Amino acid sequence: MAAAGSPPAIAAVPDEAAAAATGLAHVQRTGYQGFGSFHSGNVEDMIADPSWEPPANPCERVADVAALAAAAAAPFGAAMRPHFLIDFAAWTFLNHGAFGGVLACAHREAEAWRVRCEAQPLAFLDRELFPQLVRVMRELAGVLRCAPQDLALLPNATTGLNTVIQSLRGRVGPGDALFSLDIGYGSVKKMLQVVAQQTGAQHVEMAVQWPVSSPAELVSQVAAALPPGARFAVFDAVTSNTAVVLPLAELVTLCQGRGVEVLIDGAHALGQLPVGLEALGADYFVGNCHKWLCAPRGSAFLHVPRGHQAHVHPLIVSHGHGSGFVSEFIWDGCRDYAPLLGISAALRAWQAVGxxxxxxxxxxxxxxxxxxxxxxxxxxxxxxxxxxxxxxxxxxxxxxxxxxxxxxxxxxxxxxxxxxxxxxxxxxxxxxxxxxxxxxxxxxxxxxxxxxxxxxxxxxxxxxxxxxxxxxxxxxxxxxxxxxxxxxxxxxxxxxxxxxxxxxxxxx
Ligand SMILES: Cc1ncc(COP(=O)(O)O)c(C=O)c1O
The missing domain is CATH 3.90.1150.10 (Aspartate Aminotransferase, domain 1)
Incomplete structure (x- = not known):
């Protein structure tokens, strides 16, 4: 008997009643369907086929999300605090921007996944995990307004930013410039410096001239500073130290019009700004789920439109290598995938709240x-x-x-x-x-x-x-x-x- 609040255990066969009637009739000799020796279907098919039925979510925290939505009927503020784990009794917390703060329902859902994994690690990791991750990718794609097969789930924005910037190796060289702003994220500057050293390209950093009183002013500063050899530029959706929302649509149009690929560091975007990835049309977009979306820590995404997928590969090579974009990114070795599965609860929570x-x-x-x-x-x-x-x-x-x-x-x-x-x-x-x-x-x-x-x-x-x-x-x-x-x-x-x-x- 499962303890109250614990997730349902994984059944020995998917439909015990049917199995009892038919013995092993449901076991067919299909061979491996996907990459490696995983016992789940092919993730490229699952993600691309609109008729594919995602599995139900056995860990769904229906009551928690309903309680949050009910609390949201009152004015926000103190009424929302019981739905976060932050210690508001001890702290005045005005720094959500640094590392976020998880929603209780998302934290509990991830915990439920963890327990479910440990109850039968093979059934979970080998058979159940991939279809569940594909379900989450589809849900996230709906909110980001993009195709799910152009998404990869990652542990953090840093991994996504490194993935794209490292993909420049072999594509840029001496005479090429990699452009960024001095108000960009500190570690991104280091990533650009590393790839510049590796390739012979030059990192060009524009110092923003303050004061800036309109988005158009920033765009014209960039238009003037973008060097002729620029091949690649990075802009933040919201800058970290200076908290400025950058005019992304205008910057993407400007750069692409000059043949410059654009990576958007959207670590702060989802949950703070409206996001429409296909309409934006950036070449690459990285976002965090564990920041303003309040999903469990260790959840982020990378968006790479199909035209760029041939040259973007995960930093970690694993079983999915060579089997397609989704296969390459969905598994990077045995680890805790619960935070990624917990994204689903955060999406449902904000959907319910509005x-x-x-x-x-x-x-x-x-x-x-x-x-x-x-x-x-x-x-x-x-x-x-x-x-x-x-x-x-x-x-x-x-x-x-x-x-x-x-x-x-x-x-x-x-x-x-x-x-x-x-x-x-x-x-x-x-x-x-x-x-x-x-x-x-x-x-x-x-x-x-x-x-x-x-x-x-x-x-x-x-x-x-x-x-x-x-x-x-x-x-x-x-x-x-x-x-x-x-x-x-x-x-x-x-x-x-x-x-x-x-x-x-x-x-x-
Ligand atoms: C603009 C920006 N980019 C990237 C990151 C890195 O995010 P993470 O530590 O989740 O990888 C942050 C974190 O605060 C950020 O503010």
């Missing part, structure tokens, strides 16, 4: 939070709200830098000249010293250790900013707590309503 409602809440909360922080600190933001998704950079008051410098034992924090650039379009603040990442770390540590607030602090063009995230479990009181903590760290008095009104007038 994708559009989630994005609307994130955006409205972000707008309110930005407003509250700017007003409390008398500062501004890195870019306008129209260039944000569910994250934003808000400049810290000068007192934070002073506190960081005092902690370093250095003298006058306001003696240095202000930075040439710096965005902060609306600050009107006096010039401050040029901040460094050590100052940023100091303030982030103060928030973490002194106030139990998890919120990253970034240094951009010599200025300090918090990067706030807004997900369905956040509410305005979280950001008010952040506002007060920053004022305490920087020894800043929160502005009175009169001062705020005056500043507002000056800015208008």
């Amino acid at each position: 994708w559009a409602e989630v994005r609307r809440y994130q955006r409205a909360l972000l707008a309110d939070a930005r407003g509250a922080l700017c007003s409390a600190w008398g500062t501004g933001t890195l870019v306008p709200l129209s260039m944000c998704g569910a994250m934003a950079l808000v400049e810290l008051p000068a007192g934070c830098l002073a506190a960081a410098r005092a902690a370093a034992g250095s003298a006058d924090p306001c003696s240095a000249a202000g930075p040439a650039a710096g965005g902060a379009a609306a600050t009107g603040a006096a010039p401050v010293a040029t901040a460094t990442s050590a100052d940023a770390k100091y303030v982030q540590d103060c928030l973490h250790f002194g106030h139990a607030i998890e919120c990253p602090v970034k240094c951009v063009a010599g200025r300090l900013y918090v990067r706030i995230s807004a997900h369905v479990y956040n509410e305005l009181s979280d950001y008010r707590r952040l506002a007060a903590a920053v004022c305490a760290i920087g020894d800043v008095e929160q502005q009175s309503d009169q001062e705020k009104a005056q500043q507002q007038q000056q800015q208008e």
Whole structure:
């Protein structure tokens, strides 16, 4: 008898009643259908055949998803917290953007898969896993609006980014340029440097000129900087350190019009922005499921349209090699595939809650939070709200830098000249010293250790900013707590309503 809440065990034969009647009649001498010696069908057929019936999901957490959908009938915020595993009693959590935070229903579904695997490892890994992964790929393709046979499930975005960038070996060489922005993800820069060294191509990194007040400005900076020899470019859907939503459609059109292949690093896209991969038409798109989708940790995807599949191969060669794109990626050795199967629960959860409602809440909360922080600190933001998704950079008051410098034992924090650039379009603040990442770390540590607030602090063009995230479990009181903590760290008095009104007038 299965314990309450545990997944159903795998039956000895798929349909015990039928087997009892027919003996082994259901056992046919088909030979191996797919790659290697797996006892499941051919995944290339399963994924491509629209009449293929996916197996039922024996681990489906129907009640958990229904409870989440019911909670979503109330305003989001605190009502959503029981459906996440984050310790909200202990922490004010404003950093969903870093590593995400799993939905409880998705975590439990993945756990159920793990238990099911261990109950009969052969039946699970050898026979059941592939059809179940194909089912998940089809579900995910529906949300990403692409063909499922152009998708690969991976443990993280880093693997997908390496897969595409390493595929440049043999396709680029001396005289070719690999283009990226200085606001791109740090490890991607290293991936490009490695492949440049391996091939003789050159990595060209464009420094974004701040302030940037519109997507069109960014596109024209790229248009001017793209070198004639560019063959490949990487852009983030949402940049990590600066939380800027890049104008992907325009960048893809620009680059492809000049014969440049485009890889989109969409680590932050799914669950934060609407995603339509076929309509976007990028050459390669990598996304995380364990970030804004809140799927179990260790879940991501790579989209490679068929025209590029001949040159994109997994970093790990295994049994599926040479048997087609899906076969090559679906198995990279015996490991825990439960996080990938758990993507399904996260997709069903957001479907039940409403994708559009989630994005609307994130955006409205972000707008309110930005407003509250700017007003409390008398500062501004890195870019306008129209260039944000569910994250934003808000400049810290000068007192934070002073506190960081005092902690370093250095003298006058306001003696240095202000930075040439710096965005902060609306600050009107006096010039401050040029901040460094050590100052940023100091303030982030103060928030973490002194106030139990998890919120990253970034240094951009010599200025300090918090990067706030807004997900369905956040509410305005979280950001008010952040506002007060920053004022305490920087020894800043929160502005009175009169001062705020005056500043507002000056800015208008
Ligand atoms: C823009 C961007 N790309 C790639 C990654 C890497 O994601 P992962 O660590 O899941 O591989 C991140 C992680 O934060 C990111 O922000």
